[in-house]
Every structure is written in C-alpha cells, then in structure tokens.
Amino acid sequence: MRHLAGRVLIAAALPVTLLAASPAHAQSSEPFAEPAAAAASWLAAQSDGTAWNQDPATTLDAVIGLQAARVGADQVRTALEWLNDSAVLDPYVNTDAAGGAGFNAGSAGKVMYVVATAGGDPTDFGGIKLAEQVAASQAANGTYGDGTALSTSWAVLGLSRTDTAAGETAAAGLAAVQCPDGGFSYSDVDGGDDCVSDADTTGLAIPALVSLGDPASASLESAVTWLEGAQAEDGGFDAGFGENANTTAVAAQAFLAAGRADAAERAVAFLLTLQFGCDGAAPGAFMxxxxxxxxxxxxxxxxxxxxxxxxxxxxxLATLDASGSAADVPAVDCASADAGDATTAAGDDEESGSASWLPWAIIAAVVVIAALIVVFALRSRRNGGSGDAAAAPAAPKADDAASGESASDEAAGEEPGDDSGEGKDK
Incomplete structure (x- = not known):
C-alpha cells in the first residue's frame, strides 16, 4: 500500500506540472517586414487630400517622411502645390504676416530643403526668393535668422540643396552657438556657460555640420560625442518628458549622417518598439x-x-534621397498577414499532432489513471481485510500507466484542449 500511495501522490502532482509547462496563448504583435513602408502607409492616410492638419510645419515633416520612404510622390506633389501659395506660405516663412518677428530663416530653409528634395526649384517658391532671402539673413557671426542653432541648421540644410550652399562662415556660426559640452541648445545664441544642450537641436545640427564638410569637422565630432553620451541604454532619448520617438528619431538620423552605425542601430531598435503592429490602435504608426x-x-x-x-x-537629413519614389503608397495588408499567421499556426498544429490540445489530453489521462489507482488501492485494501484476495482486480502495470493506453485515449477524446488562444517642431 505504501507503493500505491506514493504513485497516487506522483500522479496527483503531474497535472500541476503540465499546466505550468503548457504553452501560453498570449501573442505579441509581430514586427512589420518593412516598418518604414508600414509607417508611410499610415502617415499618408492621415492627409486630408492636400496637406496634414492644414499646417505647413506638420505637412513638411510628413512630406520628408514620405520622401525618406521613397513612396507617395503624387501625394508629395499635391502637398507642395498646396504650400506653393502665398496665402499659405507667407504666415509660415514671413512671420510678420502672423504678427511675428519677421523673416524666419529656419522655416524658409526647411521649405527649400523639401522642395529641392522633391525636384522643385527652391530659389523661387510661393512667390518668395527663398534662397536669396535665407542667404541675406546671415549674421556677422555666421548664424542665420534669429541666430539659434535650430534656425541656422535648417538654413544650412536648405542651402545645401541649391547652387549656393553655405560655407565656412556658416560652420563658424554653428561653432559660435555650440555649448561648451559639445551639444547645441534650442534657444541659446552665444554658446556661453549657461548654454544647455538638448538632443533635438543637436540631432538637427549634426547633419547640417556634415553638409558643411571639413570646416565643421571639429564641431561635428564634439556634437556627436555629446549625443552619444545622452543615449539611454535601451537606445532611446529623453528630451525631458521621457524617452520618446521624436527625439530618438532625430538623434538616430544624426548618427546615420555622422557614420555612427552602432548608435544609430540601437536608436532605431528602440523606435521599432514604439510602432503599432497590425493588432494595435494604429497599425504602422509610432507612439x-x-x-x-x-x-x-x-x-x-x-x-x-x-x-x-x-x-x-x-x-x-544630410544625404536624404527621394529619387525613384513610387507614385503611390502601398497599403498595409494586415488581413493578409493575419491569415498567413493563422495558416502557419494551423500547419504547425497539424505537424506536431495538434500540440495545442496535447498537454490537456495528457493531463486528463493522468487524472483518470490516478483515479483508477486509488479505486484499485481501496478495493485491494477492502478485499485484503476480508481475506478474499482472489476477488481483487489486478492493478494496471506501471508501464501501462506511463503509456496512457485505453483510458487516456478515451479521456483525450472526451476533453479536447481549448486552442483559442508634439515636442519641439524640428
């Protein structure tokens, strides 16, 4: 009887072990094979047909995204036609029209950059001589517009796509506003001891420095070093409100521009953790x-x-190339992806002998065997007490219990398992 009791205890413990070892059915969203294309598909769908939010700044960022993914050339053209209207462009570039402080060299430089990347003429757009006015806005110290690194960087990037690219004076201007630690500040205009570096501005200044070449090499090296020091262990960047996609994206492209592949790879890996999959609220979009x-x-x-x-x-941003862009934007076919996953899962189940319900069948078999052992033990004890040992049925062999014959097969047939299974405007 001691041996029987031991077997009962072992059998009773088996279902708990199998339950703990059974596969979990919770599934995380699979990454897209082409995450940039999926993101561009979602982004394109947010347009109202002409622009994004009827806002020049947002529209320019969206267009740059489509240009980088090399899709949506028709949509890019439509957006630039909308922007190529003085009623739309003037309030963005000439801030006097909106009660601002005058010509905005940074905004004008961004427009030049996007128009030139799309193959248009950045020297005369929306009735404004963009290149001419940006060049005229350069101060004696080499900065542009309001003298910040942000405005100067976009001015440099815009001019880099014209026949009159910025030169050594612009490199000196960025060096003049560079913080002592090597980074760049959002609003500082003298690079003094009170200059506070931030990843957003530094990330934009780096491709501008790259476009300036050798004259900016010293500033570039110290800026990249500072930016690498600001990167978190998981690859992300925090602009003061937690690690986020915007700051990390600007830093990631800066690393690519500067040839820091490892840091760029880590930043992109972090970005991909923020992308909605097909089962997310906005498939393809980034949080x-x-x-x-x-x-x-x-x-x-x-x-x-x-x-x-x-x-x-x-x-x-230093080398962005939109040549060969597809006219349209391919849609993300999540329905097809889900069907493929379901087909694969079904095939896996078939090949593994319906592995999803197998653990439950084993559990049922073990429970049945354990119950039989208990019954046989009780009958044996009762018969032994009455002296009628011959009337006791033979207990199943240990080998039979282990193989789960007969009773386990019946139990498996009765109980199949459940197989459900905006920060700063840059």
Whole structure:
C-alpha cells in the first residue's frame, strides 16, 4: 500500500506540472517586414487630400517622411502645390504676416530643403526668393535668422540643396552657438556657460555640420560625442518628458549622417518598439511614448511617425534621397498577414499532432489513471481485510500507466484542449 500511495501522490502532482509547462496563448504583435513602408502607409492616410492638419510645419515633416520612404510622390506633389501659395506660405516663412518677428530663416530653409528634395526649384517658391532671402539673413557671426542653432541648421540644410550652399562662415556660426559640452541648445545664441544642450537641436545640427564638410569637422565630432553620451541604454532619448520617438528619431538620423552605425542601430531598435503592429490602435504608426499619454497620445502619433520614418528607412537629413519614389503608397495588408499567421499556426498544429490540445489530453489521462489507482488501492485494501484476495482486480502495470493506453485515449477524446488562444517642431 505504501507503493500505491506514493504513485497516487506522483500522479496527483503531474497535472500541476503540465499546466505550468503548457504553452501560453498570449501573442505579441509581430514586427512589420518593412516598418518604414508600414509607417508611410499610415502617415499618408492621415492627409486630408492636400496637406496634414492644414499646417505647413506638420505637412513638411510628413512630406520628408514620405520622401525618406521613397513612396507617395503624387501625394508629395499635391502637398507642395498646396504650400506653393502665398496665402499659405507667407504666415509660415514671413512671420510678420502672423504678427511675428519677421523673416524666419529656419522655416524658409526647411521649405527649400523639401522642395529641392522633391525636384522643385527652391530659389523661387510661393512667390518668395527663398534662397536669396535665407542667404541675406546671415549674421556677422555666421548664424542665420534669429541666430539659434535650430534656425541656422535648417538654413544650412536648405542651402545645401541649391547652387549656393553655405560655407565656412556658416560652420563658424554653428561653432559660435555650440555649448561648451559639445551639444547645441534650442534657444541659446552665444554658446556661453549657461548654454544647455538638448538632443533635438543637436540631432538637427549634426547633419547640417556634415553638409558643411571639413570646416565643421571639429564641431561635428564634439556634437556627436555629446549625443552619444545622452543615449539611454535601451537606445532611446529623453528630451525631458521621457524617452520618446521624436527625439530618438532625430538623434538616430544624426548618427546615420555622422557614420555612427552602432548608435544609430540601437536608436532605431528602440523606435521599432514604439510602432503599432497590425493588432494595435494604429497599425504602422509610432507612439510618441509608451505608454501613450491618455489625453494627447493619439494627437502626437503624426509627428512621431513622420520623423521616425527617416532613420527607420536608413536615411538622414544630410544625404536624404527621394529619387525613384513610387507614385503611390502601398497599403498595409494586415488581413493578409493575419491569415498567413493563422495558416502557419494551423500547419504547425497539424505537424506536431495538434500540440495545442496535447498537454490537456495528457493531463486528463493522468487524472483518470490516478483515479483508477486509488479505486484499485481501496478495493485491494477492502478485499485484503476480508481475506478474499482472489476477488481483487489486478492493478494496471506501471508501464501501462506511463503509456496512457485505453483510458487516456478515451479521456483525450472526451476533453479536447481549448486552442483559442508634439515636442519641439524640428
């Protein structure tokens, strides 16, 4: 009887072990084979047909994203036709029209950059001599417009796509506003001891420095070093509100521009953790942060996605090339992907002998065998007490119990398992 009791205890413990070892059915979203294309598909769908949010700044970022992914050439053309209207462009470039401080060299430089990348003429757009006015806005110290690194960087990037690219004076201007630690500040104009570096501005200044070549090499090296020091262990960047897609995207493309492949790879890997999969709220889009802000999460996806596409596509602002862009934007076919996953899962189940219900069949078999052992033990004890040992049925062999014959097969047939299974405007 001691041996029988021991077997009963072992059998009773087996179902718990099998339950713990049974495969989990919770599934995480599979990454896209082409994450940039998936993001571009979502981004293109957010347009109202002419622009994004009827806002020049947002539209320019969206267009840069499509250009980086080399898709949506027709949509890019439509957006630039919308922007090529003084009623739309003037309030963005000439801020006097909006009660601002005058010509905005940074905004004008960004427009020049996008127009030239699309193959247009950046010297005369929307009735404005963009290149001429940007060049005229350069100060004695080499900076442009309001003298910040942000405005100067976009001016340099815009001019880099014209026949009159910025030169050594512009390199001296960025060096003049560079913080002592090597980074660049959003608003500082003298690079003094009170200069506070931030990853967004530094990430934009780096491709501008790359475009300036040798005259900016010293500034470039110290800027990249500072940016590498600001990167978190998981590859992300924090601009003061937690690690986010926008800042990380700008930093990632800066690393690509500077040839820092390892740092760029880590940043892109972090970005991909923020992309919605086919089972997400916005397949293909990027979250600003994870988790998203309850109030502003949905609104921040647009800019986060537009900026993330650039490095996820393997492009950077210094060398971004939109040549050969497809006219349209391929849609993300999540239905097909889901069907493929289901077919694969069914095939796997068939090949493995319906592995999803097998653990439960084994559990049922073990429970039945354990119950039989208990019954046989009780009958044996009762018969032994009455002296009628011959009337006791023979107990199953240990080998039979292990193989799960007969009773286990019947139990498996009765109980099949359940097989369900915006930060700064850059």
């Amino acid at each position: 600003y942060t994870n988790p998203e802000d309850a109030d502003f999460g949905e609104a921040t996806r647009l800019l986060a996605t537009a900026q993330a596409i650039v490095p996820v596509s393997g492009q950077d």
